[in-house]
Amino acid sequence: MNMIIRDAVLASITRTIATAADGISTLAACLSNDSALASSLINAVELVASRTGRVVVAGVGKSGHIGRKIAATLASTGTSSYFVHPTEASHGDLGMITGQDLLVLLSWSGETVELSNMLSYAKRFNVPIISITSNIDSVIARNSLIAITLPKVLEACPHGLAPTASAMLQLMIGDCLAIALLERRGFSAQDFKTFHPGGKLGSQLLLAHELAHAAEAVPLLPTGSPMGEAIIQMSSKGFGVVGVISVSGNLVGVITDGDLRRHMSDNFLLLTVDAVMSHRPRVIGGDMLASAALEIMQAQKITVLFLVDQQNRPTGILHIHDLLRAGVA
Incomplete structure (x- = not known):
């Protein structure tokens, strides 16, 4: 031309x-x-x-x-x-x-x-x-x-x-x-999803709890637990994190690979989870859109989010791989 x-x-x-x-x-x-x-x-x-x-x-x-x-x-x-x-x-x-x-x-x-x-x-x-x-x-x-x-x-x-x-x-x-x-x-977005269950739009309208792992799959330990147990939980559950809960069941902290590196020392295994955990874990509600959860992960440069209820009790855990497999990205 x-x-x-x-x-x-x-x-x-x-x-x-x-x-x-x-x-x-x-x-x-x-x-x-x-x-x-x-x-x-x-x-x-x-x-x-x-x-x-x-x-x-x-x-x-x-x-x-x-x-x-x-x-x-x-x-x-x-x-x-x-x-x-x-x-x-x-x-x-x-x-x-x-x-x-x-x-x-x-x-x-x-x-x-x-x-x-x-x-x-x-x-x-x-x-x-x-x-x-x-x-x-x-x-x-x-x-x-x-x-x-x-x-x-x-x-x-x-x-x-x-x-x-x-x-x-x-x-x-x-x-x-x-x-x-x-x-x-x-x-609502949930109503919209009812009429759009398939394809890319359907995956973007999935809710976080629909893709999250729950019950025994969630890595959790009570406050006061030794770090040796935390390492076992992080390895066996496969998320690279462990949540720390209070006596009343509230999520009060989280331990990640980064926390392990920052606290590594000769007496590391003698520490309790309280001494190592981050005290303000990033959490979401289960009714959040999975696409919004992905945006949070990308913005915060993290790969895992705990799901909590209105009383801040953990109900599940969501990994970025769960979102990618579902086609949310």
Whole structure:
């Protein structure tokens, strides 16, 4: 590729990104406190949250592709949702929509003919409609309980035909709804994990206690124990550390390889664990994300963390190798 063609391609890419950014900026500017767009979005969140059924998303062409992604995002963040293609809806799939559901219809013009049967069905069975269009006076917007009207923006396509920036605005509105609903419902990382058990995301949502070693595998000794026993515990349990617990069972210290080196002397074996241990061990709760535990290990340059309960009693031990094997890194 010669430099002239390369520069032209780069200029096109840069222009497309700038056009998209301008579209998002325009959308953000429309969300002033008392704007109609802000009110419609807030009302849409409240309507979805109040329904007992599912969110049924529909659209045609590029709006349909965006609609599929919106439905998937809603479903994965705690709002039961699915996509119905308008053509399939006209051939029986309307039966999938119940009176407890609500419709989200996407059409940039608001005049998409293929959505007319879904519109009529919703009116007949009192299924509320949220529309996402750019024309408040369109058929779909006028027949919606809530009409989310997007600003008309410049497309990156030089002919102004291929949906680019406009599709991004539709997608952004879907994300806004999904995240607002997620936060309104208090949807947690553990809830998120329920819908994402597989792959890299699933491993990053594992909790520390799910990968930790517990019970007899945890190297622990009571205060006052001789260092000879500590060395045996460190070697036999294979973690290179031993935790020291008080009479009440609280973790009060930890002994690592580094502690051994610092206290090595001729009378080393005559010492007790109290004299050698570090008094402020780094600990985590079992409900911490495993990925967060890994960040702590990397930041502190350590390979092991003790898990403790709310009374600071040890419940397990987590090694960095456990995290790497699970694919958390």
